[in-house]
Amino acid sequence: MIFARFLLAGAMAIAGSPLLADPLPSWNDTDPKAALLTFVESVTDPASPEYVTPADRVAVFDNDGTLWAEQPVYFQFLYAMERIGELAESDPSILTSDTLKAAAEGNLEAALSGGEAALLEIVNVSHSGLSVDEFQDNVAGWLDTARHPVTGRPYRQMTYQPMLELLSYLRDEEFETYIVSGGGIHFVRAFAEEVYGIPPENVIGSAGKTRYAVIDDVPTILKDAGLAFIDDKEGKPVGIDTHIGKRPILVAGNSDGDFAMLEWATAGKGARLGVIVHHTDAAREWAYDRNSHVGQLARGLDEAPARGWLVVDMAQDWKSVWPGR
Structure with a gap:
């Protein structure tokens, strides 16, 4: 199994390179961290049979529940x-x-x-x-x-430090990183570059109806009522294909709304890695999956092992959750 191969090689690489700087310091030294490191090493090493050229190192991330929190509601x-x-x-x-x-x-x-x-x-x-x-x-x-109603933290600080590190690590290794969100494309674009280092053109999201108009001699794009595209569930691979034009080799989500994206991306040829962030940490964040009103995760959790997808247990696999903590 692909996951098992990555895991074994990753453990050996970590053990044999104690002096290398840790690109994921907020991750515990558990199986998911080893698998992530090994996957990235395997696709970026020109001598590796799994090598992927920089042009094809595409990584996509869901936003709500994957890069920042989504409780008590989006x-x-x-x-x-x-x-x-x-x-x-x-x-x-x-x-x-x-x-x-x-x-x-x-x-x-x-x-x-x-x-x-x-x-x-x-x-x-x-x-x-x-x-x-x-x-x-x-x-x-x-x-x-604005402040989060439970934590009192600014929303920009409701991001996950381990995922910020993963984004940075991937870009250091010449990956192009994208957000593929069920949230509104213009909403996410308003902060994605500042918070995640992901530019507006690398944000894919649900879209309301828009139109062009010249207002007071100023060419303008106006937002109208109504939906033009829902970037959720089966819409996510469609959005990726429309905007990017190729399958990602790494895809991360946290809910069954990301299942189709994970399924489609990891069905491609060559090295692929699907990642699911599992919310298990009621002490530092929230614990939820199957019966949650947001971020419901059932099918993905059930099928991840057979599909070789990596399930990240927030309570066990992350040293810290929030930036600065």
Whole structure:
């Protein structure tokens, strides 16, 4: 099995190179770290039969639950609720439903009670009527001041230090890194380069409807209500193919929303590695998988061993979770 080969070689490499700088210092010296190191070494060593040229070293990462936290709900949804509240202050007539009223009041439970339809209604109202530039400036401003409702940390600090190290390590080894998120493409682009070192053109995400217009002599892209593309589940490999045009050789996710992306990427020829971040750490983060309202992980957890996918146990495999801790 590919995973077993990577693991054995990785353990030997680590044991034989004690003086090399550790590219993943926030990872415990457990099997997943060894497998990651070995995979990267095998595809970047020109003498290796698994060697991959830099042009084909593509690595893609889900965002929510993989690069930063997603509890108690996706951060973009929390932004959308606050945005509804701000809009309602100047124009209460926008609150045309119980869902929108709950969002304006900050009542998360009531706002979520309507399921996916309610979420889309809140996103439609909060994300439309702005230019792309205005929207991304608004998101950046929100990130400057907003705090996570449980930890009190700024959202930019709700990222996972081990994954930041992995991104940096891959880029040092001439990988091109991408985000493939179910979240909105313009929302993620507002912070991805600053937080992850991933430029806007390397962000793939769900997209609302947009249109071109010239406003006050300024050529502008406007955000309208409605969805153009959902970058989740089977949409993720479609998004990768559309934007990148090749299968990644490393793909990381945390939920069954990432299953199709993992399945498609690791079905390609040559060396491939699928990675699943398993949320098992109730003390430092959250513990959830099969029955979670976000980040549900069941099929991926069941099928990962047979498919050779790497399951990262957050409690066992990470020395630290958050930056600076």
